[in-house]
Every structure is written in C-alpha cells, then in structure tokens.
Amino acid sequence: MFLKRGVVVSLFAGLALMAGVAAHGAETDPVVASVNGKVVRLSDVENARNLLPTKLQGAPLREVYPVLMESLINSSLASEKAVKLGFDETPEYRLRMARISDQILERILLARHIEQHLSDDLIKQRYEQVAEKAAAQSEIHARHILVTSEDHAKALIGLLEDGDNFAQLAAEHSTGPSKTRGGDLGWFGPGQMVAEFENAAMALPTGEFTHEPVKTKFGWHVILVEERRPFVVPSYQDVREILANELSAELGQKYMEQLRSEAKIEKKSFEDVVKALQQ
Structure with a gap:
C-alpha cells in the first residue's frame, strides 16, 4: 500500500546487498525456502507479516522472519496434505473460500482506491487544518x-x-x-x-x-x-503517518458508502430471521 512501498523497496535492496549480489543483477523477490518443491519467496514472508496484528506489523522483518518462515512452511505442508485427502473438493472448503475470496477482493479494491486518492498534497492539507486548529489551543x-x-x-x-x-x-x-x-x-x-x-x-x-x-x-x-x-504543534513529519492512516480509513469508508448508495441491497433484521426459523 501507499505507506509501505518505500519500506518494501528498501528491504529488498538491503537483503540483496547483504547477500553480495551485484546491483545490476539483484533479484527483487528471491526464493527463501522450498517445501517439497514448492517455493516460498520473500514476498510471501512480507505478505504474511501484513496479516499479523497491527502492533507486530511494524516490527523489523529480522525479528519476525523466523516465526513467519516456520508458519509458511507449516501451511504449505498442511495444504499439500489436505489436497491429497481431497479436502479441497468439500462443500466446507468451497464455502470458506468464497468468503475469503470476497474479503481479499475487498482489501485489494480498497487498497487500489486509497493508493489512487491518498496523495502528499491531501496529507499536507489535513496537517494544515489540524495545525491551525491546534495552534489556537x-x-x-x-x-x-x-x-x-x-x-x-x-x-x-x-x-x-x-x-x-x-x-x-x-x-x-x-x-x-x-x-x-x-x-x-x-x-x-x-x-x-x-x-x-x-x-x-x-x-x-x-x-x-x-x-x-x-x-x-x-x-x-x-x-x-x-x-x-x-499548545506545541508537532511537525508534519512527526504526524504524517498518523494523518495518512486517518485519511486512508476515511477514504475507504467513503468509498464503501458510495458503493452501498449505488447498490440494491435487501436485508433482514435479526428478529425477522428468528421469525423465519420459527415458521
């Protein structure tokens, strides 16, 4: 996403240099493990970190790398075994995959929308608004x-x-x-x-x-x-990430409100569901 792109690029570059790879031949997404022939790449580790609780997402990759690596290996082994047992053909699997697919597509859609609309100018505009108000406090x-x-x-x-x-x-x-x-x-x-x-x-x-x-x-x-x-107004750099996160949440919420306003939605209350079950 918008805020993490520079961090990821720096991370890749640093790992390439540590491995002694020449800059002109550096691999941007190296293989970090292999499980029965199935490769695990650095991007898989980074994606797994993004699924951690918010407090851990900001931890240096070096600290969480071993745990993430073992988790990815376990998932790969379990997935391979489950397929052999035919679990990927069960109704339970299809139902859960449909829900997961919706969630993943929602996140991708919102991430793309935020990337397109969250700019430095917008963040600076919010900072100026907040700073002006704070200066009077x-x-x-x-x-x-x-x-x-x-x-x-x-x-x-x-x-x-x-x-x-x-x-x-x-x-x-x-x-x-x-x-x-x-x-x-x-x-x-x-x-x-x-x-x-x-x-x-x-x-x-x-x-x-x-x-x-x-x-x-x-x-x-x-x-x-x-x-x-x-009131001491903090510098733009000190609060930029906080403001960017707030604006990201607002952009995502407004976009979802727009989608809902354009959609035909029919829903039942919990009480209606109870009545239906009782009939």
Whole structure:
C-alpha cells in the first residue's frame, strides 16, 4: 500500500546487498525456502507479516522472519496434505473460500482506491487544518480532587474558599490515583480528558479552581489550573503517518458508502430471521 512501498523497496535492496549480489543483477523477490518443491519467496514472508496484528506489523522483518518462515512452511505442508485427502473438493472448503475470496477482493479494491486518492498534497492539507486548529489551543497544568458525591465535593470547595491547601486536600480526600501527587495531573491538551472535565478545566483562569463540582463518569471533581501554555504543534513529519492512516480509513469508508448508495441491497433484521426459523 501507499505507506509501505518505500519500506518494501528498501528491504529488498538491503537483503540483496547483504547477500553480495551485484546491483545490476539483484533479484527483487528471491526464493527463501522450498517445501517439497514448492517455493516460498520473500514476498510471501512480507505478505504474511501484513496479516499479523497491527502492533507486530511494524516490527523489523529480522525479528519476525523466523516465526513467519516456520508458519509458511507449516501451511504449505498442511495444504499439500489436505489436497491429497481431497479436502479441497468439500462443500466446507468451497464455502470458506468464497468468503475469503470476497474479503481479499475487498482489501485489494480498497487498497487500489486509497493508493489512487491518498496523495502528499491531501496529507499536507489535513496537517494544515489540524495545525491551525491546534495552534489556537492551549495546554494546562492542573490538579483535581475526585470524590464519589456532590456534597463531598461542595464541602471541599468550601474549605478551599476558606484558604485550605489544594494539594493537601487532594492527598487526604481524593479517590483518584493522582492523590499521591496531591492531585497533580501534569500537562494535558485538547482531547486528552473526558469532555466534561476538559471543558471545565479549559474555561478556568490560571490559578483558579472550580467553585461548582464537575461531574464525569468517574465521579465528582474539583479542579485547579496551575499553569497554562500554548499548545506545541508537532511537525508534519512527526504526524504524517498518523494523518495518512486517518485519511486512508476515511477514504475507504467513503468509498464503501458510495458503493452501498449505488447498490440494491435487501436485508433482514435479526428478529425477522428468528421469525423465519420459527415458521
């Protein structure tokens, strides 16, 4: 796909150089194993890596290569044996292959669509939009006291209004994990806290605490904003891959919505299926 092409090319080139192959005669997809005469190529290993969980897909090929190689060998041996036993002629096999075929074609279609529409200009345009919005935001350094009841929170606000120390009250009363730090949450920016908490904290002037308890799914909060600073906008290169992934997902979703809008689709609800089975 769009993001991995350069990585694959570099990988092939590096392996060729390691093997001492002259550049003009380098093989781009070398045979890496043979199982009863059936060859396994480097592209097979790379394709197998793309089927790993997302966290492992980004691992260096050197680390996952042995596991992938053994898996491909096992699959080849099992497949060969299954064919000899005639399993490839069973209704079960045909049914599963039809479903797998649909999934593979879906992935190829979406990959081609994304490759055609995901450009550097589009990614840069998204970056500029996000960066402009982020530049107008700020990060805050805050503390909070989390309790289970509104009355408790109001009582603590009364103590703060009388001059009690916020950090000390947090250490004594808060039920949150930050109580050991006097309620200190460190620095955070937009989108890092639940909406109710973020809205209340961002609206507070520096040095002020909330005079009304703030309710979230975690309980009742009293919030103090200690410092405020401009939000640091990350560089384009630092977030390019993240933005490209987001745009890829959006392009794929919109394309599927387009296909659905152009199709004639009839479907039954689960309740309708139950009724049909009961008839």
